[in-house]
Amino acid sequence: MKRILVPIKRVVDYNVRIRVKPDGTGVVTDGVKMSINPFDEIALEEALRIKEQGHAEEVVAVTIGGNDCQQQLRTALAMGADRALHVLCDEVIEPLVAAKILLKLIEKEAPILAILGKQAIDDDCNQTGQMLAALWDRPQATFASKVEIAGESVRVTREVDAGLETLEIDLPAVITTDLRLNEPRYVKLPDIMKAKKKPLDVIDPVSLGVTVTQRIKATHYAPPAARSKGVMVKDTAELVTALRSKGLV
């Protein structure tokens, strides 16, 4: 079966104002709104569209994390994923470990594509897709803003610093999504009901033969340096005078 794997991460919602704990041990996540990482929602939307165009038959959403992550998997199922895999794990999952776990799932599921977000908006690592592609020894197209399946390969337009780059990569492959790839659909109430009946398998990472290790230790968290308070000017002339006096224009 032609399958697409979509790894999704549960993260603090992008609208939440992040606060660092006063003791510097982390950021406050208790009681804050959690969501699917926005880039992963875009990845799921793209997978669903590829399926709707007839290029794939099944979309499988995957997450690695604690029990609470099932909320996001249910949302993914309500959006249209056919089934979900939950690799249950309470430890900190570094991108390399996530990639190793995803590789094990790929060996079982043999997808034609794995579509990931380009970055998780909590750790902002921007690593997992590329690492997965390397371990899988398959092509990668990161920062995708357009995806066109053409038989055994896929054309991907990428948002790079210099403009838009188009690559052609052979399937199977890894794609990571940028913001302008698509606009994710809204979940409708009946779909939420239907999603409850869709299969969601819980997997123990030990059964996959992956040891969860932490190779980079976070020792301290701090808020960013604040910018000093500026001044309001009353009109354009005053602005220009101020900028001139500082030698800025």
Added chain:
Amino acid sequence: MNKVLIIAEHDGSRLNPATNKCVRCAHDLGESDITVVVFAAEPAAIAAEAAKIDRVQTVLTVAHSAHAPLLSANVAPQVAAMASPYTHIFGPSTTFGKDLMPRVAALLDAAQVSDIMAVESARCFKRPIYAGNAIVTVEVEPGAPVIATVRTASFEAAATTESSAAIESISPEVTLPQHTRFVSMSAARSDRPDLQTANRVVSGGRALGSAENFQILYSLADKLGAAVGASRAAVDAGYAANDMQVGQTGKIIAPELYLAFGISGAIQHLTGIKDARTIVAINKDAEAPIFEVADYGLVGDLFQIVPELETLLSAN
């Protein structure tokens, strides 16, 4: 002593200044032997530029027709093949480096530190998370190579010197994969300064309302010798090209002067301009969050203020 390998970014003929920033970051590691490697079809001119960067001891070149343009699928296995002598392997935190370095790290079974903004010690770094709303100090486990991307906005360019490092050609023994093919590149050509390195940036948001209206910012930018940037909303609406986006998922920049017109100041945008020396915000809404970070704020209609600014700047 650290042995640092830096992967050069270039456009086929010229070295990208991001490479120089990586060298500057490597200086902070302490006593280090710094090597820059240039993968290119014709690396000679690029290598000569790299050889002039302060404290670069060696420049290695890997000439191969497959390296025009650079594809991570080709470069990563070659970097991995030459990695063993190095304690640190750095690339810039640009789309090039972000695409490449994790692929290298995974091939070496190593974790990666993304977006180094400060070096605490040879294995301990500061990096931004949550769109720059928190700064985390991280320590890489002993023994493993430190694979990292360098947040270019956090580092000055290293000086260039008169003397030149040794340039050596190598050819790592790797069979290059055939699964990834370059098709095309569409880059908006412009004579304006590059957004990532410009001293001054004029930036517009959703308020501009159309691509035509954006012209008033180009005109002002030309007067100032500035690059032009945009918010995501402006890019999404088609007023500006994607490579102009500033912010968490666009470019992180550190100009001397940043002028924001009709940009509300969402955290995802602000994270891209935190390191700007002076931020000027023009917005008709006095409550806009951009004013919280602006050094100079002016409440008003940009369609009136931009032409006024242009006129006043033209006077002497």
